[in-house]
Structures are given as structure tokens and as C-alpha cells.
Amino acid sequence: MTHHHLQTSSALRRHPHSGFSLIEMAVVLAIIGTIGLGVWRLLPLIGDAAVNSGAAHTQLERAELALTGFARLHGRLPCPDVNGDGVEECGTTEQVGWLPVRTLGIVLPDRLRYGVSRQTAGAGDLAAAVARHTPRWPDGTTGTIVNGLDFCAGLRSAAREPGAAAISFSSGAPLAFAVAHPGSLDADNDGNLFDGDNRSASTFTDPTLAHSPIYDDHTRGLGFTTLAARLGCVEKLAAAHAAHRTAWADHDHYQVALAYETFRAFGVEVRSMNREMAIADVTVASIDLVMATATSLTAISVSISAVGSAAPAAAAAVIAVGAATTNTVFAGISLDNAIEALAKASSQHSAATAYRQRAALQAAASLARARRLDHGGLQ
Structure with a gap:
């Protein structure tokens, strides 16, 4: 009996139990608690970021709808707001400024950066109502009324020859207009809420760029052909030319x-x-x-x-x-x-x-x- 007991004790010493001790479990629980507390504190920030992102996209969508509606009604895009009063300023040749919300008749909680193609050659200034569609009638007169068809003709010309002065995404794609929302943070800590290419004169960061610790902006823009399609330019111009x-x-x-x-x-x-x-x-x-x-x-x-x-x-x-x-x-x-x-x-x-x-x-x-x-x- 004594010999068997000694053999069993010796076997137990050679094969100790593999479970956690109370001290080890306490350490693990402490680590999990610390991580959980950190995640708990981050949850509101994550939620706020999601809310802010949704609000930014909503504002950009409203801005885009207002801009296309303005172009349809006035035969041009609005000039940028250069002094922050919400009213367009067409007395300059500035392509980039603030979105002229008062001119557009909308109210937005945040100020959006806005750029419009205002070329001095080629298609010309898309923020100016210029006669580009001037049909000659059989009675000897010429059509001189400036409206959306002239704007469509300008978009068509711009698509053929964008010009060096056109605004663009950082990918190089030329744009008729672009709008940028600064996000909720100055992510790159440069003292300007707008991050990345959104700070430069005529370039907007591509909307496909993912957010990162140094970038949290949101952008939206339409190229010449895309805007023409939104306005129904192809159908309208085709009908006018056929008539x-x-x-x-x-x-x-x-x-x-x-x-x-x-x-x-x-x-x-x-x-x-x-x-x-x-x-x-x-x-x-x-x-x-x-x-x-x-x-x-x-x-x-x-x-x-x-x-x-x-x-x-x-x-x-x-x-x-x-x-x-x-x-x-x-x-x-x-x-x-x-x-x-x-x-x-x-x-x-x-x-x-x-x-x-x-x-x-x-x-x-x-x-x-x-x-x-x-x-x-x-x-």
C-alpha cells in the first residue's frame, strides 16, 4: 500500500495539473476589464463618428441637388461665396470658395467648401450664363435666349477639352463642380478643418479615399458628362437639334x-x-x-x-x-x-x-x- 502511494505521488509530480491558478485568472480578468473599459469609452466616439459621417453625406447630397436644380433653372452654376455670407460672388474669377447657401436657398449646419469650373477658354465659365447654343432660324434670325441648353452646350465642350483651369479630384478627374465637408475633426492637426487635398486651391480629395487618423473629410462632385446626364442634356439638345x-x-x-x-x-x-x-x-x-x-x-x-x-x-x-x-x-x-x-x-x-x-x-x-x-x- 505504501509503495503504491509513493508511485502515485511520484506520477502526480511528473504530470502536474494544466489549469489556471487563481492569480493567473485574476490577471486575465483585469486585462479583459481594462480592454472592455477602453472599448466602452470609445463606443460614444464611434457612434458620434457614424452620426457625423451620415450628417455630412446628407449635407453633401442636399448641396448636390441644390446645385443641379440651380443649373437647370438658371442655365449656369452659382459662383462661390468668397466672403462667407452665403451669397455667390461673380465679380471675381475665383473657382473655389464656400457653398453659397443663401443663393441656393438652402440651410446647412456646416460650411461646405465649393468649387466650380470657371475656365477662361474653351467651354468658358460654367458659372456664367453665356450663349453657347445659338441656332439660326429659317426666317434669318438667330436664337439669343440664354438658358439650360447653352449650359448643356458648355458641358459638352468642357468634356471635350477640360482645360488646365478646371477643378478636379486628386485622381485627376476634371469636375464641373465639387463640394467638401470638413468632417468633425482637424484630423491632420494643421489648424484647418479641411484635410488632405481639400485644402488646395482647385483640387478635392477623391470620395473613395478611406478615412484615416489624418483624414476625415467627405467630398462629392460631378464631372461634365455626369452632370449633363443628370440634367438630361443629351435628350434636350437632341430634341432641340431635331426640331x-x-x-x-x-x-x-x-x-x-x-x-x-x-x-x-x-x-x-x-x-x-x-x-x-x-x-x-x-x-x-x-x-x-x-x-x-x-x-x-x-x-x-x-x-x-x-x-x-x-x-x-x-x-x-x-x-x-x-x-x-x-x-x-x-x-x-x-x-x-x-x-x-x-x-x-x-x-x-x-x-x-x-x-x-x-x-x-x-x-x-x-x-x-x-x-x-x-x-x-x-x-
Whole structure:
């Protein structure tokens, strides 16, 4: 028994129990408690950051909607607010400043940095209402009303040639406009709430850049083609151009109809002259017939008195009467033909006049529709 007990004790010493001691468990619990306390203290900060991020995105979305609505209504983007009073300042060529909330008619809790492409060449200043879409109308006038179609034309030109002065994301993508929210902290501790590229004159940090200990801003911006798509520029410009081409086509059609009417009017004049000539021929033939008849009667009378010696003259007079009668008949037929031709020409002229009138109405309607689309802009 004693020997077995000694063997068991020796085995226990060789294979000690692998569990935690009370001291080890206390140390582990203390560490877990410290970590938990730290996490507990960070939870409000994490929650605040999430709330601030959501609020920033909401403000940027409202700003974007206000800017696109302003462009749709005024045919341009607003100029930046350079002195912080919320009103745009177009007296300078500044591309970047504060978002002009009072001009846009919105209220935001934070001041947002705003940039708009204000090139001096190429597409020009997107914050200026400039005539870029100037159709020439068939009546010789030119469209001079400045509205959203001119802005769309500017966006199209800017997309083709952005220019060195355009604002852009840090990735280099040129923008029609951009807006930046500073976040809740001066993350890079430089004394400016805006971090990274958002501090520079014409560059905004790309929205895809993740937040970090030195960056907590939020940005939003639209390129030229994207803004054009938001405004429906492609459809509106296509409709305006199609209406413009239709107006010109109907104008050309009217000119053809007018020329056709003129041609038919000339035909009436020719047929009228032919009728007058036919009437003259009938008159002359009738006179010839009367004279031939009188001559024939005289010859017959002389022939009877001369007891046959004037018979040849009488015969010739009778033949002349026959010839005059034939001429009179043919002159009458020619007159009938001339009258019929004049009636046909008059009918053709009337049809041509009606055709020209319909073409004129169509041309006027097409021109009115084209002008209506041009004047309507993006509305």
C-alpha cells in the first residue's frame, strides 16, 4: 500500500495539473476589464463618428441637388461665396470658395467648401450664363435666349477639352463642380478643418479615399458628362437639334411649294395668252368669212348679170367662202382647246396654291415648335 502511494505521488509530480491558478485568472480578468473599459469609452466616439459621417453625406447630397436644380433653372452654376455670407460672388474669377447657401436657398449646419469650373477658354465659365447654343432660324434670325441648353452646350465642350483651369479630384478627374465637408475633426492637426487635398486651391480629395487618423473629410462632385446626364442634356439638345433641322426641312419644302405655285401661275398666264390669241383667230376668221361671203354674193350677182361670163369669179368666191368657213371652224376648235387648257391650268394653280399654303402652315408650326424648345431650355 505504501509503495503504491509513493508511485502515485511520484506520477502526480511528473504530470502536474494544466489549469489556471487563481492569480493567473485574476490577471486575465483585469486585462479583459481594462480592454472592455477602453472599448466602452470609445463606443460614444464611434457612434458620434457614424452620426457625423451620415450628417455630412446628407449635407453633401442636399448641396448636390441644390446645385443641379440651380443649373437647370438658371442655365449656369452659382459662383462661390468668397466672403462667407452665403451669397455667390461673380465679380471675381475665383473657382473655389464656400457653398453659397443663401443663393441656393438652402440651410446647412456646416460650411461646405465649393468649387466650380470657371475656365477662361474653351467651354468658358460654367458659372456664367453665356450663349453657347445659338441656332439660326429659317426666317434669318438667330436664337439669343440664354438658358439650360447653352449650359448643356458648355458641358459638352468642357468634356471635350477640360482645360488646365478646371477643378478636379486628386485622381485627376476634371469636375464641373465639387463640394467638401470638413468632417468633425482637424484630423491632420494643421489648424484647418479641411484635410488632405481639400485644402488646395482647385483640387478635392477623391470620395473613395478611406478615412484615416489624418483624414476625415467627405467630398462629392460631378464631372461634365455626369452632370449633363443628370440634367438630361443629351435628350434636350437632341430634341432641340431635331426640331431645328425639321424647321429648316419644312422651310425648304415651303420654298419648293412656292416655286411650284409660281410655275403653275406662269402656266395660267401662258394659257390665258393662248386663249386670247384663239379669240383673235376666231374673230379674224369670222371677218374673213363675212368678207368671203359678201364677195361671193357679189360675184354671183355679177355672174348672173353677165350671163355666164363671170362664172369663174363666182366659183372662186364660193371656194373662198368655203375656205373662210373652214378657218372659222378650226379657229373655234382652237378657242375651245385654249379655254379647256386655261381651265386645267387654273385648277392646277389652285391646287399648287393650296399645297403652298399647307407647306407654309407646316413650316410655321415647325419653326414655332423649334423656338419653343429653344426657349424652354431644360424645363
